[in-house]
Amino acid sequence: MEYRFPQRGWLVDFINKFGELGGFDKILNRFISSETKLTISVVIALLKPWGLCYEYLTQSTIEKYFARIIEFVPLFLNQLTENDFKVEVKTESKNDSLSAVIKWLRYLASRLPNSDRACRDLDELRLKMILRLLQTNSFSGKMNALNEVHKLLPSLTPIHRSTLNRSDDSEGLTPEKFIQWIQEHQILDIVLRDCLHQPQYVEKLERILRFMIKEQALSRNDLAKIWNASCGKHEAIEKNVHDLLAKLAWDFSPEQLEQLFDCFRESWTKASKKQREKLLELIRRLAEDDKEGLMANKVLELLWNISHDKLFPNEIIDQALAAHLKILDYSCLPEKEKTKLSWIDRMMEEVKQDQHVIISLKQMREICTQFSDHAYMHNMSRISYPLNRISLIDRLEDKHKITRVITENLCHYMENTRNCREETKKILPPEDYYPDGRFNHNQQINERLVFLKFILKEGRMNLCFDFTKMLWITLAEQPVYPSDREQCFRWFAEIIDEVGFDFKTGKDFFQNHFMKLEPHLLTDLGMNCFDRFFKSVNAQLNKFLPKRRSMRLI
Structure with a gap:
């Protein structure tokens, strides 16, 4: 935009005047002098202006004054003690100052000839500082490290690398090298070790895991670590990890999804009642948010298989079946x-x-x-x-x-x-x-x-005569237990009241089967059933006439 040109002009004039007055000499002397102690705050103050306007410095100026600083600062940062890190985390918890220093140095180094090696060393230093921050006991330090990773990930995309890095920087930080760093230093183990009760921490972790999924670098072992990080832990941790998995699952490969369901099955047997409820909630979420039906169908299959497992008690089976029904009823299945x-x-x-x-x-x-x-x-189309x-x-x-x-x-x-x-x-x-x-x-x-x-x-x-006869014979005439006959009496009485029989079936069954049952087998339920059949059949034969509020048999 036009208004930027005067600003750029003033900036160039200011830089030139600063150099004429010996400002760059004083900066260099402050770094290499041993008379006064150098602190992180001083390093930040001295480097920040030049890291932000590195494009306006001439190559000769960077070679003369900043090349030695680019070599010195990494040595200084590597010598920081654990206490120095704690102070840094405490005082600069929101500024990510360490990573900013390295970023500024890399900007300056990119203007040097044959800068590949220097840029590569600074990339490694950046990762090293992230690792040290992750290993601190401070929550702020860990958050700073994750924030730095968030800033780092976009630079690993091909488009970003081609626009912001040198085109010939083939030795710079790549997605492959970043994944290798994660694996070699067991970063996943470190970030899953604690702080999972903090939602903002888990939210930052999600970005790293998405990158790993995108690069096809999330192994079965890694997924198992994520799942196990919530097992037997506080309810807040369990909720946060479940929420995390529910978000990530949509990007899982079929193999990763299958492993996640294996985790569900394995945890189901060991979980307490409350944990199973949380697990079911997670499983339902996966299915109910599914717009294409793939996840929902997989979840339905899982729950149905759980309901068939002979090792599970009825309580678990009932919970699985209830979840199965809820998904069928409330999911977004197309x-x-x-x-x-x-x-x-x-x-x-x-x-x-x-x-x-x-x-x-x-x-x-x-x-x-x-x-x-x-x-x-009846005249409405089925399609409508x-x-x-x-x-x-x-x-x-x-x-x-x-x-x-x-x-x-x-x-x-x-x-x-x-x-x-x-x-x-x-x-x-x-x-x-x-x-x-x-x-x-x-x-x-x-x-x-x-x-x-x-x-x-x-x-x-209506139940046809043949099926009515089959049920009566197997339950009333040939019961295994007396209770079988009782259930038969109760059921037939309910059928007469709530469903009914067609005239021929009711009449033939009553005359040829019910009436031939041994009288001593008619319990109270049997007599109640007989009463209902008797009235039903005679009413259909018009043998009952209503008289006020009673029935009169003709």
């Missing part, structure tokens, strides 16, 4: 409905294969409730509205014959239980018999019946 349907299909296949049946049924029921229960007009619950259950019935699958699965379970009881000759109470190691006998029956009632009720379907 095809959320399609994803839900694919998971329901997958769970149905597990039921058909008699694998993890109870978990699959419970999860399917919850996923189904995420679909709207509002019915749509999302799939509702009734349509979903119709789809499951058409594609999987879901009522048949659940009925046959329950009958198959009861048959296996009878066979097992006959073979072992060992009779355990139903509440103590865990055929799959996770859900007892009563739960095995109840969850299947609950799911079947849900499908019938929400799908507005």
Whole structure:
């Protein structure tokens, strides 16, 4: 801009006048003289003006006066004691003065002929000073070091190097050399050692890790170190590290992402209840912020696998399944409905294969409730509205014959239980018999019946005669435990009240099966069920006439 030209003119005049009055001689003498002690503050004061206006100094001036200073100052900085560093950190905590001195020296050195070696030595000195600051016990010192790294990273980009450094400076600091410095001096171990409870510190650390990821230099071992830095630590550290990983995960390679999920799986078994909640929160964040579905699908897979692990207690399984549902419901999946349907299909296949049946049924029921229960007009196009619950259950019935699958699965379970009881000759109470190691006998029956009632009720379907007969025979006529028959009575009574039977099924079943059950087997629940069937069938036959508030049998 035009206003800069007069300013530049004054600056040149000032520099020339300073030289005429012997100013450069006095600066050089102050550095090389042993009469008065040199301090960091003095070095900063003497070098700052010339580091900022190095472009206006002639090459001869730099060679005559500053070449020796460029050689002297690194020796001076290398001789600084630990106490000197502590004082420096305390007095110049916000100015990053040490790094500024080295930067100014490098600017001046870049004007010298054959300056590659000098610039390279100053780059190494800069890294050495950063390392010494990181190794101090002072939080300010560590922050100064990370701030200096932040200033250093942009200079490692090809564009920055080509514009600010000499084009022939092939020996200068490169991304490869910086990564090598990080690895050789175990910088990651140092920065992860403490201060992770400070959010601003972790924020600075994030920039370094992003650079390592960009350069494909973040190893499996490095990622493990980051994860382990939070394990068993204070809640603030755990939160900060989890936040850090949640941000970095979007830049991870598939291998790094897989390792992160391995860390999730490993920590899950060792974590306390509160730690598992924090872990689930992190896992959910990864999925819920996912706009493309890649992370969400990977998280869903992880949680589903956790729910199938036999080593985990039910409490962990329930937490994993709850997180699985929340991701399906609240995530930014581009095809959320399609994803839900694919998971329901997958769970149905597990039921058909008699694998993890109870978990699959419970999860399917919850996923189904995420679909709207509002019915749509028949003349509306399917494309114009999302799939509702009734349509979903119709789809499951058409594609999987879901009522048949659940009925046959329950009958198959009861048959296996009878066979097992006959073979072992060992009779355990139903509440103590865990055929799959996770859900007892009563739960095995109840969850299947609950799911079947849900499908019938929400799908507005009636159970056909054949399936009604199969359930009655396996539970009421051939129970393994008396409680099986009790569950059967309770379920049929609920079906009559909440779902109903078609006329022919209800009549045939009541006459040919219920009425033929031995009277002594009718408990209170049995009599209640009989009462409901009796009234339902006779009402359908118009044998009941309403009279005021009661029913009169004709």
